[in-house]
Amino acid sequence: MRENDRVTSATRQPGTPASPTLSTSLHQGNTTSPPPRLIATDLDGTLLRDDKSVSPRTVAALAAAEKAGIEVFFVTGRPARWMGVVSDHVHGHGLAICGNGAAVVDLHGGPGAHRFVKVRELTRRNALDSVRLLREAVPGTVFAVEQTYGFHQEPDYPKLHMEIPDNLLPAEVLLAADGPDADQPVLKILAYHPDLDPDAFLSVARIAVADRASVTRSSPSALLELSGPGVSKASTLALCCAERGISPAEVVAFGDMPNDVEMLTWAGRSYAMGNAHPDVVAAASGRTVANNEDGVAVVIEQILADRA
Structure with missing residues (x-):
């Protein structure tokens, strides 16, 4: 039973380690994989610290990635109305994937002014x-x-x-x-x-x-x-990437909870946070430090350093 697409919070899992060493897989495959064209990151427990802030280091890393020509997509279980915390950091495209893939939202205009670009409903x-x-x-x-x-x-x-x-x-x-x-x-x-x-x-x-x-x-x-059936962060991210001519091999993804597993498996390179659920660690190709230690920024900085 499939549904037609209509175009129109969570933090650390208890009992998981807080600060593992950055996985050496950060450097694996760099000689054969294409350079990344898109970074896809979860928010709560991943990009955001536990106090729901975006650290200055992470803000700088996101801006540097965009300046280097790498698109950044926020891919979250949050509804669109909870995206104010990152609406200033969506840069030129202005898009975020919300509701675990149920919607693609243009956040231009700030909180309360978002526009639904794609809706994948649950009938x-x-x-x-x-x-x-x-x-x-x-x-x-x-x-x-x-x-x-x-x-x-x-x-x-x-x-x-x-x-x-x-x-x-x-x-x-x-x-x-x-x-x-x-x-x-x-x-x-x-x-x-x-x-x-x-x-x-x-x-x-x-x-x-x-x-x-x-x-x-x-x-x-x-x-x-x-x-809806078949709706996930991964499937909607795949649609957005296909529209841009971006292959899975050109995507780097980050996450911490079971709703990130499919996205981390789909992306060419993926990183479980130091605070991630065990299923996420098993699904990702690499691991970074915890959200409170700016694990996403750590990897982005290394990616940009490798391109220099």
Whole structure:
């Protein structure tokens, strides 16, 4: 069951090392791989420090990469309205991939003025099926709904986010054909369980939902994110790169949580942060230091030094 594309927060995983040595794979393959043309980086737990700031060193590294002709794409699970922290650093193209690949957003104009360039929605039918199947498989699961501009949640959904929801209603009402903001595409469903281990919850949910949605997680809590079938950071990044004539071999990617795994596997070179989830470490071709130690900037600086 596939869906048509419509063109129109998480930090360190507990128990993972904070500061591994920079992987020697930073230098592997440089003699045979083409020079990078695009850097794709996650935000929370990756580019951003734990206080959600972009360090001066990282700001300088991003600007230097763009000056050298390397495009920088922010690829995040965040909704577009949470992109103010990096909207000053998107440079000429102004684009970011949000909602785990559910949207490509032009951030020109700053917070509140973004424009959706590409939307890959989760159909209401698939969303309702996914909610029903998760309720059956994991009783006690509660839901929230992310749309292009709206955010809604069930009454029992905990206060996990930085905003007041537009509506407090059961997910079945929120996702009905005549529900709130019915004219807006659904970008993703958030599913939370108060007691389950996060990775166990992810495994059960993927089996239960099957091909009705893509299921991942970026939070250290048992909070899952459901997007349209086939929608991921990797698949939307691949679309953006194809439009620019950029091959996977010309992409360098960074991430720290399971929602980054596909992107790190797809990119020609990829780096797990020092604070990364074990699945991310296994998927990446290299490893850098933690987000609080500017791990993305460390690699970008080395890439630019190698080109000099």
